Amino acid sequence: MSKYVKDLVTRDLxxxxxxxxxxxxVSCSGMDANTTNELRGELSEKNIQMMVVKNSLARRATEGSTLAxxxxxxxxxxxxxxxxxxxxSLVKEAVRLDKDAEKYSKFIATGGVMDGEPxxxxxxxxxxxxxxxxEQISMLVGQILGPGSxxxxxxxxxxxxxxSQIKSKGEGDES
Structure with a gap:
């Protein structure tokens, strides 16, 4: 790949x-096109995007960012x-797909970055x-509402x- 093309790809990334x-x-090398398309559709339903990149170009594109x-x-x-x-939620979905050896056997969560930490x-x-x-919001709401309840x-x-005592006394006098 020429330097010009690498620069174009890097800018796009x-x-x-x-x-x-x-x-x-994630590593998904060796997946056939139909399975990859199905995987992308499943991720898209959960508002997750997936992009396959060559690591050297990705390194150049993320240089100086939190993804580096x-x-x-x-x-x-x-x-x-x-x-x-x-x-x-993103990590939970990646691990769930990683465990699904029947459908996505070639899908492996290999790492990532959170808050700039690898x-x-x-x-x-x-x-x-x-x-x-x-889940955190529901736990917080429960903790906030608990004392009030x-x-x-x-x-x-x-x-x-x-x-109830007044009612029972009143019912007792009627008989």
């Missing part, structure tokens, strides 16, 4: 990766996936066990007890 700060590297550590030590062709609602394969699997953004029950409890 920079443009496409602009604003991307966290991503997962992801490509250190990579060889050959790699695929970069990014997007989703948050990074943990991740190896074990780091990616560890992050997949974290709660996603939606307890206070409400404590305030309403004696009134309900008094009401």
């Amino acid at each position: 920079k443009r496409r990766l602009e604003g991307v700060s966290d991503a997962v590297l 550590p992801a490509f250190e030590g990579t060889r050959g062709q790699v695929a970069l996936i990014w997007g989703s609602s948050d990074f943990v 991740l190896d394969q074990e780091g990616v699997k560890a992050i997949s066990k974290w709660p996603s953004r939606e 307890t206070l409400s029950a404590a305030m309403l409890g004696p009134g309900r007890m008094l009401n």
Whole structure:
């Protein structure tokens, strides 16, 4: 590939990766075209983008960005996936596809980058066990509403007890 073509590809990669700060590297070499197309469609449904790149060109394109550590030590062709609602959801999807040996046997999550820190394969699997953004929000809402619910029950409890005693006394006098 000529230097001119490399510069064009590098510029295009920079443009496409602009604003991307966290991503997962996967290996999908050896997948047939139909399986790859099906994989891209499945990822697209979850708002995840996938781009297969030559690592040396990706290294040049991400130089000085937060994605640069992801490509250190990579060889050959790699695929970069990014997007989703948050990074943990992205990693969970990558690990789920990695485990699906029946359908995507050649898909392997090899690493990535989170907040400018490189991740190896074990780091990616560890992050997949974290709660996603939606799960964290629901836990936070539960923690916020918990004390209010307890206070409400404590305030309403004696009134309900008094009401039931008055009602039972009133029903007892009628007979």
